[in-house]
Amino acid sequence: MKQNKVIIVGGGLVGSLAACYFAKRGWVVELYEKRPDPRDPENLGTRNLRSINLAISTRGLSAINRLSPEVEKKVMDIVLPMYGRMIHNLDGSTAGQAYNVFGKAINSVDRGRLNEILLDECETFEGTKVFFEYSLEKCDMDAKTATFKNLKTGEIVSTSGDLVIGADGVHSVTRRFLQYYTKVNFEQVYIDHGYMEFEMRAKDGQFQMAKDHLHIWPRKTFMLIALPNLDKSFTCTLFMPWSKFNSIKTEEDLNTFFKENFPDSIPLFGQEEINLYFTNPKGSLCYIKCSPHHYKGNAVIVGDASHCTVPFYAQGMNCGFEDIEVLDTLLCQQAAPLINSKDAEQCQNVKTSSLTSDQIESALINYSACRPRDSASMIDLAMHNYIEMRHSVNTLSYKMRQWLEGKLYSIMPNTVIPLYTMVSFSKISYTDATKKWNRQTKALQSMVSVFSKLSFITAATLLIRYSGPRMGLRMPSISEIVKIFRK
Amino acid sequence: MKQNKVIIVGGGLVGSLAACYFAKRGWVVELYEKRPDPRDPENLGTRNLRSINLAISTRGLSAINRLSPEVEKKVMDIVLPMYGRMIHNLDGSTAGQAYNVFGKAINSVDRGRLNEILLDECETFEGTKVFFEYSLEKCDMDAKTATFKNLKTGEIVSTSGDLVIGADGVHSVTRRFLQYYTKVNFEQVYIDHGYMEFEMRAKDGQFQMAKDHLHIWPRKTFMLIALPNLDKSFTCTLFMPWSKFNSIKTEEDLNTFFKENFPDSIPLFGQEEINLYFTNPKGSLCYIKCSPHHYKGNAVIVGDASHCTVPFYAQGMNCGFEDIEVLDTLLCQQAAPLINSKDAEQCQNVKTSSLTSDQIESALINYSACRPRDSASMIDLAMHNYIEMRHSVNTLSYKMRQWLEGKLYSIMPNTVIPLYTMVSFSKISYTDATKKWNRQTKALQSMVSVFSKLSFITAATLLIRYSGPRMGLRMPSISEIVKIFRK
DSSP: OOOOEEEEEOOSHHHHHHHHHHHHTTOEEEEEESSOOTTSGGGGGGSOOOOOOEEEOHHHHHHHHHHOHHHHHHHHTTOEEEOEEEEEOTTSOEEEEESOTTOOOEEEEOHHHHHHHHHHHHHTSTTEEEEESEEEEEEETTTTEEEEEETTTOOEEEEEOSEEEEOOOTTOHHHHHHHHHSOOEEEEEEEEEEEEEEEEOOBTTBOSSOTTEEEEEEETTEEEEEEEOTTSOEEEEEEEEHHHHHHOOSHHHHHHHHHHHOGGGHHHHOHHHHHGGGTSOOEEEEEEEEEOOEETTTEEEOGGGTEEOOGGGSOHHHHHHHHHHHHHHHHHHHHOTTSOTTOHHHHTTOOOTTOOHHHHHHHHHHHHHHHHHHHHHHHHHHHHHHHHHHTGGGSHHHHHHHHHHHHHHHHOTTTOOOHHHHHHSOOSOHHHHHHHHHHHHHHHHHHHHHHHHHHHHHHHHHIIIIIHHHHTBOOOOHHHHHHTTBO | OOOOEEEEEOOSHHHHHHHHHHHHTTOEEEEEESSOOTTSGGGGGGSOOOOOOEEEOHHHHHHHHHHOHHHHHHHHTTOEEEOEEEEEOTTSOEEEEESOTTOOOEEEEOHHHHHHHHHHHHHTSTTEEEEESEEEEEEETTTTEEEEEETTTOOEEEEEOSEEEEOOOTTOHHHHHHHHHSOOEEEEEEEEEEEEEEEEOOBTTBOSSOTTEEEEEEETTEEEEEEEOTTSOEEEEEEEEHHHHHHOOSHHHHHHHHHHHOGGGHHHHOHHHHHGGGTSOOEEEEEEEEEOOEETTTEEEOGGGTEEOOSTTSOHHHHHHHHHHHHHHHHHHHHOTTSOTTOHHHHTTOOOTTOOHHHHHHHHHHHHHHHHHHHHHHHHHHHHHHHHHHTGGGSHHHHHHHHHHHHHHHHOTTTOOOHHHHHHSOOSOHHHHHHHHHHHHHHHHHHHHHHHHHHHHHHHHHIIIIIHHHHTBOOOOHHHHHHTTBO
């Protein structure tokens, strides 16, 4: 029997999850990663110690669960659940805002440790080979051949397979080759804001703030956030317009800035950490949307390679993991058309490793029919959520809507669903979530509008009826109004 | 005295115009072009014989005039002015639509011959070297060094200068290097339509249709257009959704398609030319927007490399030529701040070849402050004009507005200006033209709206006053209306 081979470019989170999935479905898997093996003690120094923390939520966990409930357990052992936002006001007071009326949580997780779990898992499969320190040099997508350079020896190696998967991140080389082979609509936008990370260390072996919340200091045009780590520290990220970053030039500027905006954080960081402002790297923020994501039955890009987002909805990795679940579902559909391919249990033993290239192409066509649109919706949601996190969370209208929507949701959980719940705690597609939310917004607005019109008419009627006599006014009757038009 | 050197990548229309400008301003110029010299008789076969015709209008001519009125004369000697559109209806009838109430024309021109005029011109300057068959391999934008490969010998050469200009078209390699050096927002969109060219030959040494019009067969979702050539042929282009292209599979399909849609064109083409449908190449249509266009004072991209448009406003080359005029204006402003750098005559003898790199950077910052936005507006206008050309031109509301706007324009030519005139016959920036047109649209709409409301009130009043008695209705007086609210 034919056994398909997949070449995966990139062994980060999404690439290593893809490797697990294809191995589980019976494929020969070759995974090529540019960086050194993160599990090798020698390479500890090469691990990227500064990167925006991750929060894994329903979509990400669902993809891991479909792969293996045991792996999901391993992941859940290293996460810290966050049940809501903790808003830090200017006066030092704090206020919690639950993410979900039923108490659901998103989970702070260490990127490196999650990656290691997935790499370990994919290596448990026979027929899976992982190559570290190999960079993609060329990809012939007609011949399904990828050429890599061994970064240690300089050697050039070529490998052919039945499918090439590009999971090589925002600067994806696979994506660049895809653009040679097919017409790719493409959008890349840098936003005018950048970010910088700080560390808030544990004190006396304890967290310095509540560990079960995502902490936010919303300051309208900028914000500081903090996510808890297993070692009881917090990784804090300052998101701010570049112009604001550039305006802080001296230690005095910096101290004034922290005193005016995040006074309660100063003792928690300590002056030394704050002073790292002048040496810490600043990161830029951009998003990338493109379409299609595939070429024939030969190649497909997934994860950040196909959709890079700003981090404000914590959906980048979740969406990338969902990519792999969707891809697997569509391949299972080809291999076993008679079962419900979305059902993890029914698919438990399905093998997709002997699909023909036509079948793979059908799956990839279906993939590009939904994922580019859904990931673009996710990016739009993340752009919108930046305004929500740094500003709206502190406004009365936002709080009122959250309250009202929360109440309606708890009464009729299938009819009204808050946006945050649809995005983070459901598997409703990002596009459908956006549409549903727009409908809900309209419905709430017209409720408010009808309510205010009724109030106005009632008030005016009451005014004329009860104060009218004093003001020389009275309510005309309908027949009187009709009469003046009659001859 | 310092003499700056510019390295220009790409010797197409915009690159060769740029070479002329920099040579005129005293720079040492090196121009590198990937293709062979189009003027070399040996290379006639390599000229791209099929490409959408060009129409040069005010912006393009202005840029050539600023360079040299003599060159403008040479160009005007090889153009064919088109004073309007000639609409070909389904029944074979035709109707002319002038482009401008004052009789202005756009000019059909042969890309190859225009390119030759500009290449000849730049070679008249001492200190200008043109290299053909050199492809850009690497560009170090910090060192202002470009590395080319001699395509005939395989030799690699590097050259350094004070400024690198990328005029290397839609697939610009310079742009790709620019993206390494600076954060470039980028958008590339393929539209769902493609194009195919046909030739309508001269008959008995004569044009087969009116030579002073751009001919259009508007068919709602697709269209055929024709532009005259000096050899009395027309180059015709069929623009159509890919799905429609794909639906024509047999000769019978093709003949039915032409008979149903362009019956009057069949005898003009001849069956043989129509049958080339099955072998003629099909082109795809995309646009590219990006920003910024420059890196420090070191590099800038111009023309299609920085803005690629769909061809429906015939502004691609015109905008590219305007790029060079704007760039020259901004450099002259640095070199001679006391004169009006927009005035061609005042700048006649200005040299920009001893500008410092800071001054060049200032000019490029100003360039990126306007050109990305203006060229994006041009692209939006072109996308909109596709609908106008293939459909709106045949609608009553379009014709009424054209008529009304034309009338207002002829009475007050500074207040109301039709969009086509602003784009093709003025140098108002594309962005301002779009804004002004939106304002005009709103003003016309509210005129129509006020007019229809007044008509309604007048009609209702007249109805009640004159037919009211018979219908038992009369007009109440204001005092009667007030009275019924009074006690």
